[in-house]
Amino acid sequence: MNKSISILLLLLSVHLGAQEKIYIGKEDVLTRISESNLALKISEKDFEKSLAEYKQTKAIYLPSITASHTGILTTNPLMAFGSKLNQGILTQNDFNPSLLNNPAQTQNFATVIKVEQPLINLDGFYQRKAAKSGMEAMSLKHQRTKDYMTFEVEKAYMQLQLSYKGVAVLEKALEAANANKIMADNSFKQGFLQRADVLNVEVRVTEVKNQLQSAKSNVQNASNYLSFLMNDKSYVVYQPKDSLTVVNFSVEEKNISENRSDIKAMQLATNAYEEMNKADKMAFLPRLNAFGSYEMYDNNAFQGNANGYLVGAQLSWDIFKGAKRFGKAEKSKAELEKSKLEYNQYVSKSNLELNQVKRQLIDAKNRIELTGLAVQQSEESLRIRKNRFKEGLEKTADLLVAETQFAQKQLEYYQTIFEYNFTQTYLEFLTKE
Numbered sequence: 001m002n003k004s005i006s007i008l009l010l011l012l013s014v015h016l017g018a019q020e021k022i023y024i025g026k027e028d029v030l031t032r033i034s035e036s037n038l039a040l041k042i043s044e045k046d047f048e049k050s051l052a053e054y055k056q057t058k059a060i061y062l063p064s065i066t067a068s069h070t071g072i073l074t075t076n077p078l079m080a081f082g083s084k085l086n087q088g089i090l091t092q093n094d095f096n097p098s099l100l101n102n103p104a105q106t107q108n109f110a111t112v113i114k115v116e117q118p119l120i121n122l123d124g125f126y127q128r129k130a131a132k133s134g135m136e137a138m139s140l141k142h143q144r145t146k147d148y149m150t151f152e153v154e155k156a157y158m159q160l161q162l163s164y165k166g167v168a169v170l171e172k173a174l175e176a177a178n179a180n181k182i183m184a185d186n187s188f189k190q191g192f193l194q195r196a197d198v199l200n201v202e203v204r205v206t207e208v209k210n211q212l213q214s215a216k217s218n219v220q221n222a223s224n225y226l227s228f229l230m231n232d233k234s235y236v237v238y239q240p241k242d243s244l245t246v247v248n249f250s251v252e253e254k255n256i257s258e259n260r261s262d263i264k265a266m267q268l269a270t271n272a273y274e275e276m277n278k279a280d281k282m283a284f285l286p287r288l289n290a291f292g293s294y295e296m297y298d299n300n301a302f303q304g305n306a307n308g309y310l311v312g313a314q315l316s317w318d319i320f321k322g323a324k325r326f327g328k329a330e331k332s333k334a335e336l337e338k339s340k341l342e343y344n345q346y347v348s349k350s351n352l353e354l355n356q357v358k359r360q361l362i363d364a365k366n367r368i369e370l371t372g373l374a375v376q377q378s379e380e381s382l383r384i385r386k387n388r389f390k391e392g393l394e395k396t397a398d399l400l401v402a403e404t405q406f407a408q409k410q411l412e413y414y415q416t417i418f419e420y421n422f423t424q425t426y427l428e429f430l431t432k433e
Contacts, residue, residue, distance in 0.1 A: 024240065029156075030150060033149055033153055033230055037149055047142045050135040051138075054135040059118075059124070064117075065115050065116075066113070068114075073107050074108070077100060077102075081100065083107075083108035086110070086297040087297045087299055088305065088306035106299075109303065110296070112294070114293045115291065116291045121287050122285055123282040125279075126279035133271040140268065144261040144265065152229065155425065157226070159418070160226065161243060162222075163218040163219040163221075164219060165243070165244050166218060173211075173403070174208045177204050178205060180399065181201045184197060200400060208407075226238055244417055245417070249425075254427055256354055258347075263346065266339075270336070270339040273336040274336050277336050280328050281329055283329075286315055286316060287316050288315050290312070290314075291314065292309065292312070293309065294307065295309070367416045367419075374412070382399075
């Protein structure tokens with residue numbers, strides 16, 4: 001059983017090791033993101049929803065038209081007389097009191113076409129303006145989602161680059177550790193080293209192997225995240241077409257702009273709340289609507305031997321509705337004030353974040369210089385100790401410390417490059433109009 005498991009794990013490791021790598025560039029990712037990313041598709045549907053809600057508000061100036069066909073059987077005196085009257089089939093005999101009071105069963109079929117036309121509907125007018133502001137806000141929100149996904153691609157691509165740098169550093173560290181092990185084995189055979197020193201070198205080799213395996217897993221994790229962003233379910237291993245290097249943007253005089261899409265969207269949302277508050281106030285005013293109908297009657301279905309029309313206008317005024325409208329107006333006013341406060345808070349927080357990122361950028365730039373110098377110093381230290389170790393003048397532990405320090409400083413240097421590039425990209429994202 002254990003043998004079968006071992007074989008299975010071995011085959012799995014061989015499969016993972018032989019997994020094909022696909023070269024990909026940042027522009028390729030951006031193109032596929034724009035076509036397939038689920039977050040963008042969801043955001044687009046949110047905009048389409050708000051657009052449809054805005055289109056519904058056309059009802060404030062477009063007519064409402066309905067058609068119906070109704071059939072009845074009745075012995076009700078009033079209904080029977082009225083049905084005959086509508087059908088235009090009344091005779092002198094129908095005015096006989098006995099027939100008026102006890103009519104025979106009468107059937108009536110009515111086809112009615114009704115038209116209702118709003119003329120003055122002030123609250124509906126402001127509701128339409130609010131819906132338009134909401135639609136425009138959602139459009140800007142969709143644009144900000146696009147900007148964010150571009151930023152996320154930049155970040156994910158840099159993480160992939162960093163992962164490969166980590167693999168490259170640790171592969172060289174493993175080569176050096178294996179070379180040290182060969183030297184240690186030869187020195188042990190010649191009696192220059194003790195068994196404990198050889199074991200320390202072997203422990204170092206094992207440590208580097210474990211770190212290298214973790215680094216390769218980071219490559220797969222970064223590749224999988226790119227696949228997720230691109231909505232690619234194959235989850236292959238990607239390799240960036242270009243390597244991680246220091247990138248310098250123009251970052252002077254960067255400030256938060258009120259024209260940034262998400263900030264402008266919040267301003268439009270505030271405008272929408274303002275229009276809704278006006279609409280609630282206008283609900284206290286009367287409404288004027290025109291109406292008309294064309295009616296056809298017959299004692300047979302889907303016939304219309306008799307017809308007539310009705311045209312009129314109605315001025316209606318809901319004078320008091322149990323204080324419901326007062327409460328609704330107060331609620332919309334509170335929502336408006338809350339929206340203004342949220343806007344100011346969001347802008348203030350964005351400026352705070354911008355200042356923090358500017359300081360982080362300065363710190364990252366300084367760390368690049370310091371970590372680059374540390375890499376050079378640790379490399380020189382390792383070279384000296386390695387030469388002394390070959391001559392038997394250096395302890396094994398000191399050589400291992402120097403070797404570990406050199407690998408760590410390289411990883412720190414590439415991590416700092418990543419942070420510097422990422423901070424610049426984030427600064428661009430914060431200040432983009």
